[in-house]
Amino acid sequence: MTDDDDKRKARATQRRIERRSQILDAARKVFSVKGYHAASITDILEEAGVARGTFYLYFPSKRAIFEDLLEQMFSQIKGTVRRIQTGAGAAPPVEQLYGTVSQLVEVLEGNRELTIILLREAVGLDADFDQKLNAFYLRLATMIEAAMHLGQTMGLVRPCEVSLVARCVLGSVKEVMLRLLSADHPWAGLPREKVAREILAYNLHGIFVGIADGTPPSDAA
Amino acid sequence: MTDDDDKRKARATQRRIERRSQILDAARKVFSVKGYHAASITDILEEAGVARGTFYLYFPSKRAIFEDLLEQMFSQIKGTVRRIQTGAGAAPPVEQLYGTVSQLVEVLEGNRELTIILLREAVGLDADFDQKLNAFYLRLATMIEAAMHLGQTMGLVRPCEVSLVARCVLGSVKEVMLRLLSADHPWAGLPREKVAREILAYNLHGIFVGIADGTPPSDAA
Amino acid sequence: MTDDDDKRKARATQRRIERRSQILDAARKVFSVKGYHAASITDILEEAGVARGTFYLYFPSKRAIFEDLLEQMFSQIKGTVRRIQTGAGAAPPVEQLYGTVSQLVEVLEGNRELTIILLREAVGLDADFDQKLNAFYLRLATMIEAAMHLGQTMGLVRPCEVSLVARCVLGSVKEVMLRLLSADHPWAGLPREKVAREILAYNLHGIFVGIADGTPPSDAA
Amino acid sequence: MTDDDDKRKARATQRRIERRSQILDAARKVFSVKGYHAASITDILEEAGVARGTFYLYFPSKRAIFEDLLEQMFSQIKGTVRRIQTGAGAAPPVEQLYGTVSQLVEVLEGNRELTIILLREAVGLDADFDQKLNAFYLRLATMIEAAMHLGQTMGLVRPCEVSLVARCVLGSVKEVMLRLLSADHPWAGLPREKVAREILAYNLHGIFVGIADGTPPSDAA
DNA sequence: CATGAATGAGTCTTCATTCAT
DNA sequence: TATGAATGAAGACTCATTCAT
Numbered sequence: 001m002t003d004d005d006d007k008r009k010a011r012a013t014q015r016r017i018e019r020r021s022q023i024l025d026a027a028r029k030v031f032s033v034k035g036y037h038a039a040s041i042t043d044i045l046e047e048a049g050v051a052r053g054t055f056y057l058y059f060p061s062k063r064a065i066f067e068d069l070l071e072q073m074f075s076q077i078k079g080t081v082r083r084i085q086t087g088a089g090a091a092p093p094v095e096q097l098y099g100t101v102s103q104l105v106e107v108l109e110g111n112r113e114l115t116i117i118l119l120r121e122a123v124g125l126d127a128d129f130d131q132k133l134n135a136f137y138l139r140l141a142t143m144i145e146a147a148m149h150l151g152q153t154m155g156l157v158r159p160c161e162v163s164l165v166a167r168c169v170l171g172s173v174k175e176v177m178l179r180l181l182s183a184d185h186p187w188a189g190l191p192r193e194k195v196a197r198e199i200l201a202y203n204l205h206g207i208f209v210g211i212a213d214g215t216p217p218s219d220a221a
Numbered sequence: 222m223t224d225d226d227d228k229r230k231a232r233a234t235q236r237r238i239e240r241r242s243q244i245l246d247a248a249r250k251v252f253s254v255k256g257y258h259a260a261s262i263t264d265i266l267e268e269a270g271v272a273r274g275t276f277y278l279y280f281p282s283k284r285a286i287f288e289d290l291l292e293q294m295f296s297q298i299k300g301t302v303r304r305i306q307t308g309a310g311a312a313p314p315v316e317q318l319y320g321t322v323s324q325l326v327e328v329l330e331g332n333r334e335l336t337i338i339l340l341r342e343a344v345g346l347d348a349d350f351d352q353k354l355n356a357f358y359l360r361l362a363t364m365i366e367a368a369m370h371l372g373q374t375m376g377l378v379r380p381c382e383v384s385l386v387a388r389c390v391l392g393s394v395k396e397v398m399l400r401l402l403s404a405d406h407p408w409a410g411l412p413r414e415k416v417a418r419e420i421l422a423y424n425l426h427g428i429f430v431g432i433a434d435g436t437p438p439s440d441a442a
Numbered sequence: 443m444t445d446d447d448d449k450r451k452a453r454a455t456q457r458r459i460e461r462r463s464q465i466l467d468a469a470r471k472v473f474s475v476k477g478y479h480a481a482s483i484t485d486i487l488e489e490a491g492v493a494r495g496t497f498y499l500y501f502p503s504k505r506a507i508f509e510d511l512l513e514q515m516f517s518q519i520k521g522t523v524r525r526i527q528t529g530a531g532a533a534p535p536v537e538q539l540y541g542t543v544s545q546l547v548e549v550l551e552g553n554r555e556l557t558i559i560l561l562r563e564a565v566g567l568d569a570d571f572d573q574k575l576n577a578f579y580l581r582l583a584t585m586i587e588a589a590m591h592l593g594q595t596m597g598l599v600r601p602c603e604v605s606l607v608a609r610c611v612l613g614s615v616k617e618v619m620l621r622l623l624s625a626d627h628p629w630a631g632l633p634r635e636k637v638a639r640e641i642l643a644y645n646l647h648g649i650f651v652g653i654a655d656g657t658p659p660s661d662a663a
Numbered sequence: 664m665t666d667d668d669d670k671r672k673a674r675a676t677q678r679r680i681e682r683r684s685q686i687l688d689a690a691r692k693v694f695s696v697k698g699y700h701a702a703s704i705t706d707i708l709e710e711a712g713v714a715r716g717t718f719y720l721y722f723p724s725k726r727a728i729f730e731d732l733l734e735q736m737f738s739q740i741k742g743t744v745r746r747i748q749t750g751a752g753a754a755p756p757v758e759q760l761y762g763t764v765s766q767l768v769e770v771l772e773g774n775r776e777l778t779i780i781l782l783r784e785a786v787g788l789d790a791d792f793d794q795k796l797n798a799f800y801l802r803l804a805t806m807i808e809a810a811m812h813l814g815q816t817m818g819l820v821r822p823c824e825v826s827l828v829a830r831c832v833l834g835s836v837k838e839v840m841l842r843l844l845s846a847d848h849p850w851a852g853l854p855r856e857k858v859a860r861e862i863l864a865y866n867l868h869g870i871f872v873g874i875a876d877g878t879p880p881s882d883a884a
Numbered sequence: 885c886a887t888g889a890a891t892g893a894g895t896c897t898t899c900a901t902t903c904a905t
Numbered sequence: 906t907a908t909g910a911a912t913g914a915a916g917a918c919t920c921a922t923t924c925a926t
Contacts, residue, residue: 051891168393168423175392202389272908493912610865613838614831714887
């Protein structure tokens with residue numbers, strides 16, 4: 001009996017999770033196409049093939065599901081961007097950076113809809129919401145700053161107003177990724193690696209002390 | 222009589238223009254504080270001290286006035302960003318660039334409200350609207366591309382995927398300016414020139430073939 | 443010009459007041475028939491022949507208009523129930539009481555719908571609301587108590603737990619009035635005066651020290 | 664086998680009854696605190712510790728369970744209010760009345776929650792429902808009328824519009840009991856007997872022919 | 885019998901836009 | 906030209922009830 005119950009409970013939980021995903025997926029799609037404001041609960045309902053009440057069974061409000069989506073993105077990006085290792089057997093910093101950028105591009109491309117939401121719906125919902133986004137970007141900027149400071153102590157990064165330049169770095173990545181993921185970008189054919197290398201080259205030669213010979217870093221490494 | 226009529230007409234036209242400005246100013250303020258969606262016609266009305274019907278006498282819709290505001294911004298920025306001169310007596314390209322960036326920062330700072338609107342309310346109204354914004358940024362990107370191509374033929378700019386890198390440049394400027402103009406940025410004290418120089422240095426060393434010696438370009442020039 | 447403006451403004455204000463009344467009347471009717479919960483804004487709209495938005499132009503919420511209606515009732519009743527005068531030339535207390543009761547019945551009958559609302563919708567909206575109603579009835583009860591205390595010092599009212607008996611008085615009036623105003627009461631034909639006299643007789647002989655000889659007080663007076 | 668079946672059936676029936684009570688108790692509690700409208704099925708479910716579907720296994724609707732609760736109250740009150748006995752060995756009518764009132768107060772106090780529901784949620788659900796309540800109160804009023812008519816033939820009750828005065832009596836009891844049972848009434852300390860005596864005294868001296876000497880009837884008897 | 889996920893009709897409220905004065 | 910009252914489409918959310926497991 002207990003076994004049966006357990007099984008049933010497990011199946012129920014499973015279904016709950018699936019339903020949630022189903023709605024979440026629909027919302028992701030709708031939000032990425034229409035944007036937060038233009039998207040109505042009804043749109044999501046239709047996309048998900050679910051009744052009104054069901055939605056509210058899984059999410060307390062339109063805003064809540066949107067935040068959920070953003071949280072997803074946050075955590076995925078957080079998982080991607082890693083600190084530079086400086087230990088003995090660590091790979092050269094540039095290599096590591098390339099790895100991070102490359103992965104980042106991959107993750108963002110793999111989450112096209114979420115990324116578009118994150119990058120587009122940059123702001124404008126309400127103060128509370130903006131703050132969350134700002135906090136997120138601040139976290140990213142801070143990570144970049146930290147890496148730059150480290151680079152400076154290693155003599156790899158030129159002296160500069162780090163907090164400002166870190167934002168430059170962030171901005172360049174944001175802009176490129178948004179275009180890359182938008183419906184009809186001009187670099188449709190570019191492979192991820194190429195994109196990653198270009199971004200890295202652009203940024204490195206802005207924060208890197210050394211001879212810029214026009215060769216992308218992957219070759220240099 | 223005709224004279225009188227003319228005078229009257231002129232005065233009337235004058236008043237029309239003033240009224241328009243009055244409403245436009247109010248809208249700019251409201252939009253920059255609340256964002257497009259959160260701002261209501263009523264907010265604008267109250268800020269402008271104008272009646273409901275009057276608003277619709279000057280603008281056909283909420284969206285229209287918002288577009289108007291954006292157009293203002295477009296033209297101001299267009300006026301700032303100039304093509305690099307290559308003629309005989311022309312100043313060194315880097316100098317020219319510095320001038321452009323410096324002016325740009327100044328203009329954007331001088332139009333804090335509009336700039337914030339432009340940078341934040343990036344997208345999300347509707348497809349039509351997004352296209353306008355995309356078109357605007359595309360225009361900017363294209364100008365940067367043109368400059369880069371020129372630079373490449375002059376041997377000043379390293380070979381790269383120009384259309385992509387141009388977006389990097391654009392993104393870095395957008396991000397920095399948004400932070401700079403936001404309520405409480407961390408570089409509160411930085412003078413415009415310093416900001417301009419940092420941005421330029423960051424970007425130049427990313428698109429510039431040459432020895433990156435860590436010296437800001439203004440010194441180099 | 444100013445004259446014209448004044449006139450126009452006056453007319454506008456007049457119309458505003460009328461519109462308000464129009465909606466208020468409709469709401470009164472609907473609430474008295476359906477009760478607060480069963481009545482929908484739509485019902486009121488249809489009854490008033492007014493558009494949805496118009497309603498919210500005059501009242502911030504369904505609850506607000508209901509409270510308004512109640513306030514109306516409060517003030518009307520307040521205006522009716524007067525303190526007993528004990529001065530030299532004052533009419534005999536019983537006479538005064540009869541006057542008050544008689545007027546009260548008249549007022550309540552004249553505001554059939556409001557009264558029904560007040561008496562029926564006794565409670566159950568929310569804590570806040572209940573409190574308002576309780577406070578109102580408490581005020582009435584307190585007035586009755588005061589009159590009774592006075593009567594006691596004058597030797598007219600028998601000793602008793604005044605606060606409790608005051609509620610008895612209040613309750614008897616409430617119940618009778620509710621029935622009287624309800625659609626199909628059994629005393630349909632009874633004239634106001636008769637009703638007033640009966641209520642008074644009933645109550646007087648409960649709080650009156652003296653010989654109850656079965657004669658209605660109006661005769662006794 | 665049949666025995667076993669019977670036993671099983673009996674046990675099952677027993678369980679059914681218990682479950683029903685369990686839900687009924689929860690509903691009583693919830694309704695008396697929140698009132699009919701504010702109380703949700705979910706509230707009852709949580710209070711009862713029962714699943715949604717289970718509820719509808721025992722009651723067809725929210726309204727139905729509410730009616731059930733009211734029926735309970737009806738029958739309890741019906742059991743309390745007895746006809747006055749006029750036989751040879753019967754106790755004096757006043758004594759009997761005192762007994763009835765006293766018992767009534769006791770029953771109502773013992774069913775605090777139900778009573779509050781009955782007295783507060785007086786009306787306002789829908790026409791059908793109101794009618795049930797009206798019918799109930801009508802029944803009570805009719806019983807009082809009958810007693811009064813009897814009293815009149817016995818020369819104990821003064822001539823009056825019996826149907827109206829009966830409502831006065833009913834109203835006075837309702838009002839006092841509602842206050843008495845409400846959270847913070849002013850007579851918190853009053854013992855039941857005192858309350859019963861006061862109510863009776865108030866009412867008797869309104870419907871009783873005789874010398875009102877200010878003494879509570881219990882003393883008089 | 886019991887469960888609780890799913891349903892969808894119905895509610896209140898907002899706000900851009902229109903139009904008579 | 907200016908006003909502001911009126912409009913009504915559209916949106917988010919609730920909750921009693923059903924039904925597959």
